[in-house]
Amino acid sequence: MRRKLVFLLVLGLVWPLTGLVLVKAFSASDYVAVIQIDGIIDPISARYLTRSLDKATEDGARLMVIKLNTPGGLLSSTRDMVEDILGAKIPVVVYVFPTGAHAASAGTFITAAANFAVMAPGTNIGAASPVASGGVDLPKTLEKKVKEDTKAFIRSIANKRNRNSQALEETVTKALSYSAEEAVEKRVADFIASDLTDLLAQLHGQTAETVTGFVTLYTQESSIKEIEITLFERFLSILAKPNIAFTLFFIGQLGILVELITPGFIGPGVVGVISLALAFIGIGHLPVNWVGVGLLLFSMILFFFELQEPGIGIFGIGGLISFVLGAFLLFGGVAAPDIPMPSLRVSIWVIAVTAGIIGAFLLSFLYLVSTVRRSQIGISSSRDELIGQSGIVISPLTPSGTIRVGDELWTATTTADNVIREGEEVIVIGVYENVLKVSKVSKES
Numbered sequence: 001m002r003r004k005l006v007f008l009l010v011l012g013l014v015w016p017l018t019g020l021v022l023v024k025a026f027s028a029s030d031y032v033a034v035i036q037i038d039g040i041i042d043p044i045s046a047r048y049l050t051r052s053l054d055k056a057t058e059d060g061a062r063l064m065v066i067k068l069n070t071p072g073g074l075l076s077s078t079r080d081m082v083e084d085i086l087g088a089k090i091p092v093v094v095y096v097f098p099t100g101a102h103a104a105s106a107g108t109f110i111t112a113a114a115n116f117a118v119m120a121p122g123t124n125i126g127a128a129s130p131v132a133s134g135g136v137d138l139p140k141t142l143e144k145k146v147k148e149d150t151k152a153f154i155r156s157i158a159n160k161r162n163r164n165s166q167a168l169e170e171t172v173t174k175a176l177s178y179s180a181e182e183a184v185e186k187r188v189a190d191f192i193a194s195d196l197t198d199l200l201a202q203l204h205g206q207t208a209e210t211v212t213g214f215v216t217l218y219t220q221e222s223s224i225k226e227i228e229i230t231l232f233e234r235f236l237s238i239l240a241k242p243n244i245a246f247t248l249f250f251i252g253q254l255g256i257l258v259e260l261i262t263p264g265f266i267g268p269g270v271v272g273v274i275s276l277a278l279a280f281i282g283i284g285h286l287p288v289n290w291v292g293v294g295l296l297l298f299s300m301i302l303f304f305f306e307l308q309e310p311g312i313g314i315f316g317i318g319g320l321i322s323f324v325l326g327a328f329l330l331f332g333g334v335a336a337p338d339i340p341m342p343s344l345r346v347s348i349w350v351i352a353v354t355a356g357i358i359g360a361f362l363l364s365f366l367y368l369v370s371t372v373r374r375s376q377i378g379i380s381s382s383r384d385e386l387i388g389q390s391g392i393v394i395s396p397l398t399p400s401g402t403i404r405v406g407d408e409l410w411t412a413t414t415t416a417d418n419v420i421r422e423g424e425e426v427i428v429i430g431v432y433e434n435v436l437k438v439s440k441v442s443k444e445s
Contacts, residue, residue: 032200032222033061035229041073041106043285044237046080052227057089063203063219065093065196066114072105074287079153082113086160091115091208091215095199096123096180096189108171112157115208117189118199119180125188126177163187196224236285242331245282246346250354252276253300254361261307261365286331287344295326303358307365316362323358327351386410386428390441393424403438412436 033056037045049066056064085092094114096103099122103111108125111117119125150172158165164187170176183189193199204220229237238244255272259265283293302319328351331344391405391412397420403412405428412428413435414420420440430437 031061032063032224034065034226036067038069041077046077049081063091067095067097069101070107078106078109085113089212119189119192123180124177125183126171127175239282240285242346243350245279248275248279289329292326292329295322299323390427410436412438
């Protein structure tokens with residue numbers, strides 16, 4: 001009887017755990033994680049891949065499929081993504097998809113690094129010759145150095161995944177690009193799949209090597225779970241666009257300048273600080289040239305000095321020149337060279353518009369200041385003309401009161417020992433700000 005009780009107790013404890021293990025094993029064998037990277041390879045893409053791989057591994061997925069369509073990207077982000085793929089604990093498939101997509105430049109390295117490189121019909125891969133981050137050709141000496149490093153990088157990936165190292169190397173040395181059929185023929189890619197279902201069917205039963213050992217794939221009946229990019233990552237990807245980051249920087253500059261010249265409004269200062277903070281977040285995810293950032297900050301200092309002492313001079317002109325140069329140099333230029341990608345420079349139209357707004361702002365401010373100064377000069381002149389004019393006392397001057405000169409009422413004062421009654425005539429003998437000095441008109445005159 002005692003043995004039966006012990007057996008039932010052990011069974012009661014072990015059975016739920018066994019059930020959990022079986023459920024986890026079953027779900028793991030059926031679970032295929034899918035992510036989609038569509039666009040430039042940048043730190044946001046690398047962050048998305050790292051998070052997705054970690055989540056898929058923790059959740060027990062047996063396979064990660066990366067649907068890829070990219071024109072290229074940053075070499076630093078590409079290296080991070082290749083490192084994640086090569087070090088993954090689960091098999092990784094890069095699927096160049098949909099039809100018409102391409103895995104250009106950075107995409108070539110990422111695709112080659114996968115356990116299985118798969119192409120959709122009508123796609124292409126290649127053109128990985130190094131250029132500067134702005135998209136221009138490199139100087140010959142630097143080009144040779146960078147090209148050798150990039151060739152070694154692509155060869156190491158090819159050898160690790162048993163791909164055609166020569167064909168992949170020629171995407172770097174000759175900027176070659178291969179169609180889906182050519183990529184499979186040259187062993188750059190493994191096979192062509194029309195869609196995700198076809199891909200999983202062709203993978204079924206194949207073996208992949210991971211850092212934890214060899215894994216046999218059973219994918220024909222697998223369920224698919226997409227890991228979406230988070231709202232925060234989408235927000236970062238918007239900020240990390242050159243035109244957006246630069247525009248936020250400009251708004252921040254303008255807001256802080258307005259707050260400095262009109263202290264107390266608070267609103268422009270708050271908007272300016274928030275905009276600058278968002279701009280620096282975006283800049284931090286781009287290959288920034290800090291000389292450009294320095295020039296933009298210097299331009300703000302020059303604008304401030306110009307507004308303190310208005311008059312189109314060295315500060316205003318110098319600030320505008322510094323602003324335009326900083327905008328041109330903000331991204332790229334002296335930054336580390338990258339594999340081919342769309343230009344990361346600020347649009348010339350954005351620079352022209354923002355420079356025009358700053359110019360218009362300065363001119364408007366200068367016009368306002370000059371108008372105020374002219375009006376002040378006019379007021380001074382008109383007050384001087386009051387001297388010698390006569391007026392009528394409206395309220396007794398004892399010694400101060402009110403008089404009428406023409407159609408205007410003025411505060412007036414006379415000598416301390418003199419009282420001038422209401423209705424009496426006076427003559428203006430001096431003007432002090434808004435107060436007229438008067439004397440009583442003698443009856444003899």
